[in-house]
Amino acid sequence: MRYINVFLFAVSSYYALQSQYRLSSIVFTALGLSRPESWPDIMGKWSDAYTVRRLWGRTWHQLMRRWVSAAGEFIAQTVLGLTPGTNVSAYTKLFVAFLISGTIHQLGDFSLKHQNFWAGGSLVFFVSQAVAIMFEDGIIALGKRMGVGDGRGVRVLGYVWTVSWFALVFPVWIDPYFHDGMATSEMFSPVGGVWKGDWTGKSVNIWLPLEY
Known part of the structure; x- marks a missing residue:
């Protein structure tokens, strides 16, 4: 489910x-x-999303990419003085980018009936994406050392990993929204209006299994 x-x-x-x-x-x-x-x-294309990195870097929108990347470079190279092109520099920029994105989304959480800034799950969700990317980068590097190529079977495994990862962590971000009423507010429903004359969609009941 x-x-x-x-x-x-x-x-x-x-x-x-x-x-x-x-x-x-x-x-x-x-x-x-x-x-x-x-x-x-x-x-981008859903077919490109066979790793968590590719989903965020190719499939999902890139509206925030330029300025969160700039902030990451400033922290990594100007503030911390890290050498460009190293893994430490790259992953520092990665974590800064997701930290900024998570903070912005966390402010959105706070605006939705939450009692305090930390009640939402956005910050944890977005920072965890950097952790997942570091993990999969390590697995991919290990696979290359073992001679594993980028074949169809590897990509299928990648899709399974990516979907499973989001199935694991998505509720951390989304469940607080539903518990705070995001899915129960009135809205305009063309289907409900044509089908039952109910343009607010109140009669179209959707069961949300929040307690899984």
């Missing part, structure tokens, strides 16, 4: 962001305020 819930949330978020972005591109291009080439795809 957790795999299904994680899949549904990820896919709905992916296409919700896509639809908002594409609608904006249509409006601003039609008004002559921008050109089509100014609106590259905001999301």
Whole structure:
């Protein structure tokens, strides 16, 4: 059930962001305020997400990448004086980037009925992504030393690992949202309106197994 819930949330978020972005591109291009080439795809391909690193670096949106990377470089090279190109420098920048992203999302958690800043799960979730990337980088390096190539079987295993990782840690981030009522607020429901004349979707009951 957790795999299904994680899949549904990820896919709905992916296409919700896509639809908002594409609608904006249509409006601003039609008004002559921008050109089509100014609106590259905001999301990458799901087929690229066979590692946690590739999911965040290729499949998910990169709207925050430039400035969180700049902050990471400043901390790693200017503040700490680490040598560029080393593993220590690279992973320091990685952790700083996810720490910034987690803090921003944690502020969003705080705005959603939480009693204190630490009640949400965003900070733990996003920092854990850097841990997962370090782990999988080590496994990939070990596999290369053992002569394991990038074949179809390896990628299938990578998809299983990536999906399983998010099935494990996604509830840390998402469950507090649902417990605080994110999925129970009124909304506009075209399906409910056409089907039952209920445009708020109250009669379309969806059971959420929060206690798994």
